[in-house]
Amino acid sequence: MFKNYIKIAWRSLKKSPFFTFLNTFGLAVGMAGALIMSLYIYDELSFDTMFADADRIYRINADIKFGGEANESAEVSAPMAEALKNDFGQVEMTTRFRNIGSVLIKKNNTKTNVKELSAAYVDSTLFKMFGIELLYGDEATALTKPNTLILTKTAAEKHFKIEEAVGQVVVLENSNAYTVTGIIDDLPQNSFLRDRGVFMAMSGYADAQENGWVSHNYFTFVKLIENADMSAFQELLQSMVGKYIIPYAQRIYPGITEEQFVASGNYLRYTTIPLTDIHLYSDRYTELSPNSSIQNVYILSSIGIFLILLASVNFMNLSTAHSLKRAKEVGVRKTLGSRRLDLVRQFLIESSMISFFSLVLALLITVIVLPFFNELSGKAIAIPFTNPVFWLLLMLMTIILGLFSGSYPAFFMSKFMPVKVLKGTGSVKVGGGRIRNALVIFQFAISVFLIMSTLVVFQQLDFIQNKDIGYAKDQVLIIEDIYAAGNHVESFKKEVMQLGQVENASVSGYLPTPSYRNGSTFFKDGSSDQEDAISMQKWKVDHEYLSTLNLELIAGRDFNRDFSGDSTAMLLNESAIKILGLKPEEAIGTRIQDLDQEDEKLFTVIGVIKNFHFESLRSDINALSLSLGKSNGYMAVKLNSGNFSNTIADIEKIWDKIAPGQPFNYRFMEDSFNTTYKAEQRLSRVFIVFTILSLLIACLGLFGLATFNAEKRTKEIGVRKVMGANVFQITYRLTVDFLKLVGIAIIFSLPLGWYAMTKWLEDFAYRIEIGVEVLIIAALLAIIISIITVSYQSIKAAIVNPVKSLRTE
Numbered sequence: 020m021f022k023n024y025i026k027i028a029w030r031s032l033k034k035s036p037f038f039t040f041l042n043t044f045g046l047a048v049g050m051a052g053a054l055i056m057s058l059y060i061y062d063e064l065s066f067d068t069m070f071a072d073a074d075r076i077y078r079i080n081a082d083i084k085f086g087g088e089a090n091e092s093a094e095v096s097a098p099m100a101e102a103l104k105n106d107f108g109q110v111e112m113t114t115r116f117r118n119i120g121s122v123l124i125k126k127n128n129t130k131t132n133v134k135e136l137s138a139a140y141v142d143s144t145l146f147k148m149f150g151i152e153l154l155y156g157d158e159a160t161a162l163t164k165p166n167t168l169i170l171t172k173t174a175a176e177k178h179f180k181i182e183e184a185v186g187q188v189v190v191l192e193n194s195n196a197y198t199v200t201g202i203i204d205d206l207p208q209n210s211f212l213r214d215r216g217v218f219m220a221m222s223g224y225a226d227a228q229e230n231g232w233v234s235h236n237y238f239t240f241v242k243l244i245e246n247a248d249m250s251a252f253q254e255l256l257q258s259m260v261g262k263y264i265i266p267y268a269q270r271i272y273p274g275i276t277e278e279q280f281v282a283s284g285n286y287l288r289y290t291t292i293p294l295t296d297i298h299l300y301s302d303r304y305t306e307l308s309p310n311s312s313i314q315n316v317y318i319l320s321s322i323g324i325f326l327i328l329l330a331s332v333n334f335m336n337l338s339t340a341h342s343l344k345r346a347k348e349v350g351v352r353k354t355l356g357s358r359r360l361d362l363v364r365q366f367l368i369e370s371s372m373i374s375f376f377s378l379v380l381a382l383l384i385t386v387i388v389l390p391f392f393n394e395l396s397g398k399a400i401a402i403p404f405t406n407p408v409f410w411l412l413l414m415l416m417t418i419i420l421g422l423f424s425g426s427y428p429a430f431f432m433s434k435f436m437p438v439k440v441l442k443g444t445g446s447v448k449v450g451g452g453r454i455r456n457a458l459v460i461f462q463f464a465i466s467v468f469l470i471m472s473t474l475v476v477f478q479q480l481d482f483i484q485n486k487d488i489g490y491a492k493d494q495v496l497i498i499e500d501i502y503a504a505g506n507h508v509e510s511f512k513k514e515v516m517q518l519g520q521v522e523n524a525s526v527s528g529y530l531p532t533p534s535y536r537n538g539s540t541f542f543k544d545g546s547s548d549q550e551d552a553i554s555m556q557k558w559k560v561d562h563e564y565l566s567t568l569n570l571e572l573i574a575g576r577d578f579n580r581d582f583s584g585d586s587t588a589m590l591l592n593e594s595a596i597k598i599l600g601l602k603p604e605e606a607i608g609t610r611i612q613d614l615d616q617e618d619e620k621l622f623t624v625i626g627v628i629k630n631f632h633f634e635s636l637r638s639d640i641n642a643l644s645l646s647l648g649k650s651n652g653y654m655a656v657k658l659n660s661g662n663f664s665n666t667i668a669d670i671e672k673i674w675d676k677i678a679p680g681q682p683f684n685y686r687f688m689e690d691s692f693n694t695t696y697k698a699e700q701r702l703s704r705v706f707i708v709f710t711i712l713s714l715l716i717a718c719l720g721l722f723g724l725a726t727f728n729a730e731k732r733t734k735e736i737g738v739r740k741v742m743g744a745n746v747f748q749i750t751y752r753l754t755v756d757f758l759k760l761v762g763i764a765i766i767f768s769l770p771l772g773w774y775a776m777t778k779w780l781e782d783f784a785y786r787i788e789i790g791v792e793v794l795i796i797a798a799l800l801a802i803i804i805s806i807i808t809v810s811y812q813s814i815k816a817a818i819v820n821p822v823k824s825l826r827t828e
Contacts, residue, residue, distance in 0.1 A: 025368065038723070042334050043376045045719040046424070049330020050381035050417075052712045055392055056323030058400045059705075063316050066209045066298035071150025072242060075111075076294040079103075079239045079256070080303065085285045085540065087598030088554040088642055093303040094235045095289070097227050100142070102263060103239075107255055109247040114144040115221060116238040118307060120535070122217060123503055123681070126178045127188040127196065130680035133177050134500065138191075138217035140224040146203070148242050149212075155185045156201030165223030169201040174216030191217075193503060193681075208399050211297060211307050232267040233540070238307055240294070249291070256289045283550065302637075305536075314779065315702055318472075322709045325465045327420070329713055332458045333720035334370070334424035337727075370425020371418065378417045395704040397697065456760055459724070462717040463764035463801060464771075469710040471772035471797035475789055476703040479780065482787045483696055489631025490531050491569035494658045495688035496667065501526060502651040503681035504674075511677045512654060520659050520666040525567035528652025529558035531633040532691035535652055541622075541644070542612045543599060553598050555591075556633070556641060557613070559648030565590075565628065567657045574603035575626030578647055585647055589622035593630040595642035603627040611644070622646060635695050636785040655688065718808045721757060725812040729753060746818055753813035754806065761805045765798045772797070 033039075067073055079099060081092045100113040117140040123132040143162035146153065146169070153161060154172065161169055168189070175184045179199075187199045197219060206212040221227050227237070243252065264287055265277050280286075292301055299313040385402060393400055403409045504511050508526055516524050528535040539557040562578045564570070573593070578585050589611055591599075596606040609624040622644075630640045658666055667685065674683045693700070729736070736749055773789055780786040 025372075029372070037726075038337060039373065041719055041723045042337055042373050043380060045333045045337075045716050046330045046374065046377035046420070047380035047384060048712055048719075049326045049333070049716055050377055050420070051384035051388065052326040052709055053323045053330075054381060054385050054413075055389060055400075056319055056326070056709070058389075058402070059392075059396065059398065060316055060320055060323070062209055062398060062400055063299065063311055067211055067294050069207055069210065070294065073294050075245065075247070076148065076240055076242050077291040078294065078297060078301075079241065080290045080292055080301075081235055082286065082288040082290065083235070085287075085552060085554050087552075090538075090554070091303045092235050093301065093305050093307070094237055095239050096232045096235055097237050098230050098232060098263070099237070099259070100239050100241075102259060103241055103256075106259075106262075107252065109243050109252050109255075110241050111244050112144055112148050112242040114142045114148045114240050115227065116141050116145065116240070116307065117221065117224065117227065117236060118238070121500065122191050123193065123500055124174075124178075124217065125190050125193075127190055132193070132503065132681055134682050134684055135174055135216045137215040138219065139215060140221045140227065141218045142221045145218070146201075148240065151203055151206075153201045153203055155182065158201070161201035162218070162220040163222065164200075165220055166195070166197050167200040167220045167223070168197045169203060169218040170199055171203055171205050171216045173205050175199070175202050191219075193505065209298075211294075213308060230267075232264050241291075253291065256291070259289060260287050309697065311698065312782075314782070315698070318702075318775075318779070319705065322469065322706075322713075325469075326709065326712060326716070329462055329465055329716045331420060331424040332462050333716055333723075334373070336455055336458050336462075336720050337723045338370070338425065367422055367425050371421035374417050374421030374424065378413065392705075392708065395708065396701050455724075459721070459757070459760045460764045460767070462720060463761050463805070464768040466710070466713045466717045467765050467768040467797055467801045468772045468775075469706065469713050470800050471769065471793060472776055473703065473706040473710050474793050474797060475772075475776040475780070475787075476699065476706055478787050478793065479783065480696065480699055480703055482785075483636055483699075486632075486636070486785065488531070488692075489570070489629055491657065492532070492688045492692050494660070494663075495568070496656040496658055496663075496670075497530065497532075497686050497688055497691060498654040498656065498670070498674075499652075499684040499686070500682070501654045504651075504678040507677045508651050508654075511673060514673045514677070515654070515656060515670055518666060518669055520661050520663075520669075522657040522659050523563055523567040524654055524656045525561055525563040526651060526654045527558065527560045527564055528650035529556075529560065530653055530655065530688070530691075531568065531631060532688055533695060535650075539613055544610045544612075553595065553611075553642060555595050555598075556643045558643065558645050559650035560645050561647065564645065567655050570631060571629040572626050573629050575607045575624070577626060584623075585625070587620060587622050588625045588646065590626045590628055590645040591624055592628050592640070592643040594640050595644060596627055598642055632785075637783050639784045714804060718804060721805060721808045722812065725753070725757065725809045728756075729812050729815070746814065750810065750813040754809045757805060757809050758802065761801055765801060769794050769797065 070076065078093065079095050081095050083090045083092060097115070100115050103110050104113045119138055119140065121134055121136050122138040124135055125132045141162065145151075146158060146161070152158070153169070156169070161167070170184065172181060175181055178184070178189065179187055181202060184199050184202050188196055189199060190196050206215060208214075243249075261277050265275065265280065268280070269275055297306075298310050299316060301310055302312065382402075389400065389402065392398075501508055501511070512524050512526055515521055529537070537557050538554060541553050541555065541557075543551040543553065560578075562580055565572065565577050575590075578588060578590075582588070591606060591611075593603070596603060599606065599609070601609065606624050606627050611622045611624060613620055613622065628645070632640060633643065634641070656670070670685075671683045674681070732753070736753075739749055739752075773794070776789060780789075
């Protein structure tokens with residue numbers, strides 16, 4: 020019996036190749052889009068789940084407000100880990116992670132360095148806590164001694180044979196010798212440790228041995244015992260403020276109590292976040308790796324669901340429209356004894372067959388498209404062909420999709436009365452009605468929503484690109500690892516500045532784009548009263564910093580080599596003087612004390628610079644101080660217009676002469692600026708891809724419906740032409756009904772799109788307002804696309820000879 024159903028279904032599909040193609044291709048596109056989106060979301064949700072006992076590992080966060088600045092930090096102070104381990108019985112293990120960015124590394128007794136993009140000091144417990152096994156080396160002793168390190172497989176292969184690496188000596192930053200004590204496999208891309216190649220023993224890092232509780236520079240993780248009471252642990256965690264922080268703070272503010280600290284509007288709150296939540300739920304001032312957002316996952320999940328629903332709705336619409344041609348077939352089958360249940364089975368088997376054909380095509384589309392999608396999204400997603408669970412879920416989805424998509428057409432067609440359809444009385448209203456119209460509205464509502472969302476994302480990105488950020492990022496070359504030139508940094512800078520295409524140059528570890536950051540607490544006029552405290556960024560720069568980056572002075576003067584007193588001079592930004600309660604002119608001459616300095620040096624404010632964005636536009640501009648000092652991280656080179664490649668080649672020649680054997684690494688500041696918004700750029704590209712897919716599916720359905728609508732109204736068209744109607748009038752009549760449905764879809768979808776994108780924009784401190792032009796453009800695009808889709812079939816039907824139309828049965 021079942022075999023017979025299959026044969027009949029196959030025959031029926033072959034008889035209607037156009038209908039079969041539209042349904043199969045439309046469903047395949049939707050399935051491919053949903054599959055790619057599912058793989059993407061699975062990758063996002065799987066971050067850090069590969070680590071042993073990941074459900075018991077938490078990171079300690081600190082929410083701080085002091086000196087007029089509020090800060091949400093993912094780092095805490097150095098002694099926190101030891102205190103947690105000693106004070107709380109629920110803590111099984113702790114570990115710390117001190118990120119130091121890129122390092123130059125070379126094999127001992129060689130001259131050529133290799134740059135590793137990410138290195139860190141870590142406690143010896145790191146690998147045990149996360150269950151990371153060593154390929155070579157002793158796990159128990161690998162990082163217990165100072166000046167030892169562990170390399171990833173890829174990092175080690177740049178210098179040694181893997182099996183010979185343990186025991187070898189490498190030199191970091193041309194000065195510090197380390198012994199390799201272990202090799203680990205490369206870390207997964209869906210972990211917070213991704214792209215890291217060098218792990219150095221924390222026991223050799225002097226700063227980590229200090230007992231200061233004020234500076235927050237260490238990512239600290241705790242592993243709790245099984246069934247730990249999280250609420251009790253959180254209470255104990257907060258008690259550390261009174262036990263450790265306040266006594267330490269009393270050295271600076273004699274007599275201060277926790278109550279006074281809070282009464283002044285300040286706070287320090289310790290919180291925890293599960294390891295597996297960090298990637299999607301954490302967006303703090305400092306993060307180990309760029310994180311994503313659960314909001315983006317919700318958005319992309321919705322798009323995936325929308326795509327599969329669009330494809331299913333498409334199937335239903337086309338099938339019900341196609342039932343016009345099958346009405347007599349149903350009548351004959353019922354006359355010959357077929358029951359309604361038999362017909363339902365038959366039609367459901369047909370829809371399931373189309374669903375399986377679509378699956379094969381969807382997999383093919385996914386294999387072809389996935390590499391391009393990975394490039395757009397910055398992922399390395401692969402189809403898990405060897406995973407039986409993947410195939411089980413895929414088969415289950417295909418069956419459900421086939422049955423769901425075919426259910427309405429099956430029950431609809433099985434209701435046909437044989438007497439009426441065989442007599443051709445015309446009482447069967449095929450392919451019309453409220454349900455079909457509602458499905459068309461649903462399809463285009465989703466498409467309009469996606470069009471509008473894409474436009475808003477692009478407008479926000481354009482706003483970011485073109486906003487006055489307060490400094491010059493165009494034509495600025497950043498030379499990295501400038502410290503590799505040793506004592507010859509100034510000589511290198513002078514020679515570079517003599518090049519004709521170079522306008523200016525500045526050496527500093529601090530740039531407005533992603534670079535080093537260093538916060539500190541200062542006091543006005545040498546006071547130690549917390550009301551006179553100001554927390555701000557402390558950047559060491561040179562005399563050419565402002566002129567190279569075109570930073571604007573709004574009061575006072577810049578640093579000057581002719582003023583010997585400028586060694587204790589300071590520039591503040593507008594945010595800093597606002598906290599001090601001063602106007603720009605009033606700030607000049609103000610004395611500021613830095614208690615982080617060993618000699619508690621007093622600085623004199625000589626100038627106020629206009630606020631510029633040195634963090635993402637998601638954040639407000641915080642307080643910033645600039646003072647003269649050695650900080651050889653980067654050299655920013657302002658270039659004149661011209662042939663940049665020749666200028667870069669000339670700079671590289673100077674570098675090779677002054678720093679032989681050291682890698683010459685550079686980037687443009689504009690590129691560095693753009694990396695800050697990678698997540699938004701990727702989201703916009705993903706939106707484009709899936710907006711196009713949704714429009715393709717909707718247009719396929721509309722095209723099919725227009726085709727069947729034209730066929731159904733063939734005699735009507737013939738009569739109208741005989742009565743004198745021209746091509747335009749007939750085309751208008753065939754098109755206007757669809758446009759009404761698209762209009763209703765626009766009315767429903769635009770408010771929803773406006774609400775959703777307004778919520779998305781709330782993540783940005785500086786953002787666009789969604790204007791009426793966005794709504795108009797989204798609506799017009801939907802209307803134009805639908806007119807183009809429907810017009811072809813409408814015009815084709817309108818130009819047919821009326822005699823031929825009137826002969827149609």
